[in-house]
Amino acid sequence: MLTLPCNCLTFIRFYLNIVKFVLKTEHNVLKTADFAITALYSRRALLYNKVMEDFKSVIYEKEAKFFSPYACRSDATKGRVREEKPCPLRTDFMRDRDRIVHSKSFRRLKHKTQVFISPEGDHYRTRLTHTLEVAQIGRTIARALNLNEDLIEAIALGHDLGHTPFGHAGESVLDKLIQGGFSHNEQSLRIVEFLENDGRGLNLTFEVKDGIVNHKFSGKPATLEGEIIKYADRFAYINHDIEDAICAGVLKEEDLPSDCTELLGHSKSARINSLILDIVNNSYGKPYIRQSPDFEAMHLKLHKFMFASVYTNPVAKSEEKKTLALIELLFDHYMNHIDELPDFYKTLLETTPRDRVVGDYIASFTDRYAVRTFHEIFTPKGWNV
Numbered sequence: 001m002l003t004l005p006c007n008c009l010t011f012i013r014f015y016l017n018i019v020k021f022v023l024k025t026e027h028n029v030l031k032t033a034d035f036a037i038t039a040l041y042s043r044r045a046l047l048y049n050k051v052m053e054d055f056k057s058v059i060y061e062k063e064a065k066f067f068s069p070y071a072c073r074s075d076a077t078k079g080r081v082r083e084e085k086p087c088p089l090r091t092d093f094m095r096d097r098d099r100i101v102h103s104k105s106f107r108r109l110k111h112k113t114q115v116f117i118s119p120e121g122d123h124y125r126t127r128l129t130h131t132l133e134v135a136q137i138g139r140t141i142a143r144a145l146n147l148n149e150d151l152i153e154a155i156a157l158g159h160d161l162g163h164t165p166f167g168h169a170g171e172s173v174l175d176k177l178i179q180g181g182f183s184h185n186e187q188s189l190r191i192v193e194f195l196e197n198d199g200r201g202l203n204l205t206f207e208v209k210d211g212i213v214n215h216k217f218s219g220k221p222a223t224l225e226g227e228i229i230k231y232a233d234r235f236a237y238i239n240h241d242i243e244d245a246i247c248a249g250v251l252k253e254e255d256l257p258s259d260c261t262e263l264l265g266h267s268k269s270a271r272i273n274s275l276i277l278d279i280v281n282n283s284y285g286k287p288y289i290r291q292s293p294d295f296e297a298m299h300l301k302l303h304k305f306m307f308a309s310v311y312t313n314p315v316a317k318s319e320e321k322k323t324l325a326l327i328e329l330l331f332d333h334y335m336n337h338i339d340e341l342p343d344f345y346k347t348l349l350e351t352t353p354r355d356r357v358v359g360d361y362i363a364s365f366t367d368r369y370a371v372r373t374f375h376e377i378f379t380p381k382g383w384n385v
Contacts, residue, residue, distance in 0.1 A: 162187025
């Protein structure tokens with residue numbers, strides 16, 4: 001057995017002590033560094049939350065300072081049915097807008113009819129492009145009147161979520177088939193309150209839901225922002241439907257009533273601009289939204305002209321009878337084969353009448369999905385041998 005000299009053992013012990021000291025020191029350094037990093041991130045998190053809270057408070061301060069006294073301020077919302085933890089950055093109306101944009105119902109609007117059924121051309125309006133134009137017109141009016149643009153945008157983006165496939169033609173069929181009737185504005189409300197998110201809805205604020213359900217011209221919304229959407233909707237669809245009808249060869253620009261074009265303008269952009277300027281001039285600083293008598297009269301006349309010349313035009317509506325039959329046959333099929341509904345809609349049968357549930361399902365269809373489903377159910381398939 002090898003015996004080490006005493007001085008050698010002393011050296012080894014000394015070396016081991018140095019190693020222990022170094023390891024202990026490194027451990028302490030690492031602990032100190034870890035503590036410093038944790039403290040830094042905690043400080044950043046606190047600073048971030050403070051910045052976000054300050055940002056939202058700046059929004060509230062701006063609204064208090066610059067908004068019309070008749071505006072619906074973001075910090076004065078009546079709230080949601082289910083209370084939620086506030087977002088540190090966005091106001092409640094901003095959150096509502098974002099929820100609508102990210103919803104399935106909103107995405108489906110890109111394949112739903114505006115006027116011309118399932119148009120093949122790339123430049124015809126769909127229900128989605130119409131919605132975006134309403135939002136743009138609404139925000140322009142709101143900014144000029146010092147009203148709440150975020151509330152306007154949320155209402156605009158959600159106002160047509162309840163539209164059926166094939167536009168108002170599909171709506172008219174379901175209105176006859178469902179006990180209690182069917183209206184796209186009420187269906188829009190039903191979607192955001194109940195049908196989206198597998199029955200949880202979007203839990204939107206009172207003001208946004210009120211504007212959505214009251215966006216038809218006969219509606220009586222609780223806010224001026226809701227009133228603006230009524231006009232923005234009509235300004236948008238009358239003028240872009242004129243453009244689409246001209247593109248389709250159904251109308252010519254010279255077919256429009258001359259007294260209307262003399263006052264409102266000879267192009268889509270000119271007419272929309274004139275209508276916006278008029279409503280701003282007659283509503284600024286007032287507790288109401290109103291057109292001047294002359295503009296209201298010409299606007300109404302142009303609206304009636306469009307109903308006579310386009311919305312009931314046999315050329316523009318040549319396929320409408322087929323869509324009416326298609327929707328009715330699909331409705332009858334699902335009423336008699338309720339087991340073919342998706343699972344979510346079957347769960348609704350526990351609390352909702354069968355015809356309403358079938359209507360909910362069909363109303364969610366896009367134009368092309370309705371046609372495809374019809375073919376799958378009713379078109380005979382070839383026998384492969």
